[in-house]
Amino acid sequence: MLGPDVTWYLVISGILFSVGALGVLLRRSPLIVLLSVEIMLNGANLALIAFSRLHGESDGQVFAIAVMAVAASEVVVGLGLIVAMSRRNLALDVDRLTSLRG
Amino acid sequence: MTSVWASWITLLSPLAAALAITLAGTSLSRRVAGIVATTGTSVAFVAAVVAFVDLLGEDGEQRSHLDTAWTWLAAGNFRIGVEILVDPLSVFMMLVVSGVGSLIVAYSLGYMDGDDEERRFFAYMALFVFSMLLLVQGGNLLMMLLGWGLVGLSSYLLIGFHHERPSAIAAAKKAFIMNAFGDATFALALFLLIAHNRSLSFDALGEIDGASSTVRNLVALGLLGGAVAKSAQLPLHTWLPDAMEGPTPVSALIHAATMVTAGVYLIVRAHEVFEAAWVVQNLAAIIGAVTLLVAGLIALVQTDIKRVIAYSTMSQIGYMFLGAGLGAYANAMFHLMTHAFFKALLFLAAGVVIHALAGEQDMRRMGGLKRLMPFTYWCFLIGALALVGIPPLAGFFSKDSILAAALDRGALGAILFSIGIVGTFLTGLYTFRMLYLVFHGPRSVFVSEHHHRYHGREGPATMLVPVAVLAALSVVGGWLQFAGVWTPVTDFLDPVAEQIAEANTWKEILASVLAVALGICGMLVAWAMYSARSWRVPSWRPVRRVLEEKLYWDRLYDWIFYIPASWSGRAIMRWFERPVIAGSAIGIGVGARESGELASEVQTGYLRAYALAIAAGLAVLVLVFISVK
Numbered sequence: 001m002l003g004p005d006v007t008w009y010l011v012i013s014g015i016l017f018s019v020g021a022l023g024v025l026l027r028r029s030p031l032i033v034l035l036s037v038e039i040m041l042n043g044a045n046l047a048l049i050a051f052s053r054l055h056g057e058s059d060g061q062v063f064a065i066a067v068m069a070v071a072a073s074e075v076v077v078g079l080g081l082i083v084a085m086s087r088r089n090l091a092l093d094v095d096r097l098t099s100l101r102g
Numbered sequence: 103m104t105s106v107w108a109s110w111i112t113l114l115s116p117l118a119a120a121l122a123i124t125l126a127g128t129s130l131s132r133r134v135a136g137i138v139a140t141t142g143t144s145v146a147f148v149a150a151v152v153a154f155v156d157l158l159g160e161d162g163e164q165r166s167h168l169d170t171a172w173t174w175l176a177a178g179n180f181r182i183g184v185e186i187l188v189d190p191l192s193v194f195m196m197l198v199v200s201g202v203g204s205l206i207v208a209y210s211l212g213y214m215d216g217d218d219e220e221r222r223f224f225a226y227m228a229l230f231v232f233s234m235l236l237l238v239q240g241g242n243l244l245m246m247l248l249g250w251g252l253v254g255l256s257s258y259l260l261i262g263f264h265h266e267r268p269s270a271i272a273a274a275k276k277a278f279i280m281n282a283f284g285d286a287t288f289a290l291a292l293f294l295l296i297a298h299n300r301s302l303s304f305d306a307l308g309e310i311d312g313a314s315s316t317v318r319n320l321v322a323l324g325l326l327g328g329a330v331a332k333s334a335q336l337p338l339h340t341w342l343p344d345a346m347e348g349p350t351p352v353s354a355l356i357h358a359a360t361m362v363t364a365g366v367y368l369i370v371r372a373h374e375v376f377e378a379a380w381v382v383q384n385l386a387a388i389i390g391a392v393t394l395l396v397a398g399l400i401a402l403v404q405t406d407i408k409r410v411i412a413y414s415t416m417s418q419i420g421y422m423f424l425g426a427g428l429g430a431y432a433n434a435m436f437h438l439m440t441h442a443f444f445k446a447l448l449f450l451a452a453g454v455v456i457h458a459l460a461g462e463q464d465m466r467r468m469g470g471l472k473r474l475m476p477f478t479y480w481c482f483l484i485g486a487l488a489l490v491g492i493p494p495l496a497g498f499f500s501k502d503s504i505l506a507a508a509l510d511r512g513a514l515g516a517i518l519f520s521i522g523i524v525g526t527f528l529t530g531l532y533t534f535r536m537l538y539l540v541f542h543g544p545r546s547v548f549v550s551e552h553h554h555r556y557h558g559r560e561g562p563a564t565m566l567v568p569v570a571v572l573a574a575l576s577v578v579g580g581w582l583q584f585a586g587v588w589t590p591v592t593d594f595l596d597p598v599a600e601q602i603a604e605a606n607t608w609k610e611i612l613a614s615v616l617a618v619a620l621g622i623c624g625m626l627v628a629w630a631m632y633s634a635r636s637w638r639v640p641s642w643r644p645v646r647r648v649l650e651e652k653l654y655w656d657r658l659y660d661w662i663f664y665i666p667a668s669w670s671g672r673a674i675m676r677w678f679e680r681p682v683i684a685g686s687a688i689g690i691g692v693g694a695r696e697s698g699e700l701a702s703e704v705q706t707g708y709l710r711a712y713a714l715a716i717a718a719g720l721a722v723l724v725l726v727f728i729s730v731k
Binding site for chain 1: 705706707708709710713714717
């Protein structure tokens with residue numbers, strides 16, 4: 001097997017996922033939250049591809065492509081929402097967008 | 103078999119008329135609906151005549167045909183078919199029902215003209231005629247019970263025809279409930295019959311002889327309960343006067359000529375059962391005698407013209423019960439027929455009066471109508487004389503033969519005979535009180551203001567012609583039989599129900615002389631009080647009050663049934679329904695709403711709080727999985 005051990009890939013994948021999760025939890029701008037979600041997805045993708053390489057099967061790669069498709073659609077919807085919000089001069093701050101409370 | 107298929111036509115043509123009117127709906131004009139109903143019942147009458155003539159052509163013992171259309175229900179070897187019985191008794195009833203029925207439906211063409219819901223009326227009328235024919239033609243007791251229930255239904259529908267009047271609705275419900283009580287006892291008797299005879303056919307009724315006396319008495323009592331309720335005899339009579347809320351042709355057809363006599367038909371048809379339970383048979387006769395007396399007394403103080411005739415109907419059916427209970431079956435059936443003629447005549451003539459007075463039924467506001475409506479007056483007079491039993495009109499021949507037959511039955515017969523004789527006095531009194539109040543005396547203010555003629559006549563031809571026909575029948579109808587000399591009715595019916603009580607000549611003479619004498623006495627007293635006014639109407643207050651309260655029967659039923667029922671209903675409402683049922687339902691609703699409100703507090707609207715909750719949950723799950731591993 002060429003290249004570094006699979007552990008390193010998983011470490012990087014875990015770091016990416018954690019960075020993304022912290023971004024989602026800590027940042028208040030919806031745009032950054034969206035970016036952080038993308039980072040989390042890519043962390044997961046990295047783990048999928050690493051295992052695919054480890055086992056020499058293509059299942060993981062197929063899943064990674066599916067995740068990319070989902071991520072792309074998510075960006076389309078998310079960015080669309082953000083553009084709509086800014087057009088209405090709504091505050092781009094998730095802590096102030098609380099009209100959906102019980 | 104001409105008689106059999108003619109009987110099927112008799113049965114089905116009114117049904118076809120009812121269905122045609124119902125299904126055609128508004129595409130039929132009101133008048134055409136009436137004509138369809140009249141045609142249906144007239145066809146039934148013609149077919150009944152054909153069946154009758156065909157039956158006459160056969161030997162006396164062979165005049166009984168049971169025709170099964172199909173097997174209705176089968177359980178093991180117990181089978182019930184949809185079948186009709188064509189024998190002298192059922193053909194006799196078919197003739198009366200369809201004959202009087204078609205006259206009254208024709209009369210309704212004029213009487214109901216212009217009513218908003220004429221089509222519904224005629225559909226109900228045709229349905230009633232069908233039901234009544236099913237009752238008398240049914241080839242076994244179950245078919246008879248079917249007709250029995252259907253006449254109750256159509257009676258309910260027609261009493262409540264003016265459904266915008268609360269009193270009509272109340273009367274309809276009352277009639278239906280009291281009849282349902284009778285239907286229930288009838289059905290219970292049938293269950294016992296199935297258990298013991300394994301059959302509901304009329305032929306097998308005689309086998310009840312083999313059962314224990316309890317069973318025999320119970321079966322007879324159940325059948326008697328049905329008969330008493332349907333025929334408005336004591337103690338189930340209170341619905342009949344209230345049933346006068348229905349339109350007058352309905353009163354004439356259902357509550358005088360046909361349906362209320364079904365009880366008499368039942369007793370005659372099931373006479374083997376009653377003969378096997380002589381206690382119950384005597385009870386039937388006693389009930390008839392008491393009813394004829396009580397109804398005659400109450401009729402003396404009634405002020406509504408239709409109610410007087412209604413009580414008179416109860417009283418006359420009392421005579422029929424008296425006859426049927428003492429075993430004078432043919433005499434009872436003969437009186438049933440003549441009564442159908444003259445009572446329908448009285449009702450229809452009263453209907454002409456009511457029609458001409460814009461719906462007024464209170465006799466106190468009438469008076470002096472003789473000049474204004476001579477034709478109606480003479481017809482009404484014929485009906486009244488026939489009712490009192492003045493020779494040579496119909497009631498004389500039929501009522502007196504019942505009384506004479508009663509004399510043949512020992513001490514009980516003698517007692518009932520004397521009650522019946524007193525009844526003839528009351529009949530004369532209340533009938534002529536009504537006649538004098540309505541037609542004689544000075545013209546009342548109400549009459550001068552409200553009386554109107556119909557295109558220069560007393561009423562439309564469709565009303566006057568049936569009245570004239572019935573008047574003619576009330577005169578000649580009695581000549582069918584003259585006891586002791588000329589007895590075709592008895593001879594015709596004898597194969598079905600053999601007479602137990604036969605009067606001899608001197609009893610006939612005694613009964614006739616006494617009955618006619620007392621009837622005339624009653625008429626003279628009525629004349630003295632209400633026409634000549636030489637006697638003051640006695641004002642015995644307590645007696646009058648008791649009679650006006652109809653001997654407190656309605657009050658009694660209120661006390662026994664209505665007040666306990668409504669009291670317990672209110673108690674249950676208060677102590678159980680509101681706290682327990684409604685309380686728990688409301689509690690569940692309130693609890694759900696409050697817990698929902700509580701849970702919605704969690705929904706803060708802060709996106710990051712949600713994300714944190716997801717992350718924390720995920721972390722907990724991961725920890726759980728790792729530690730469990």
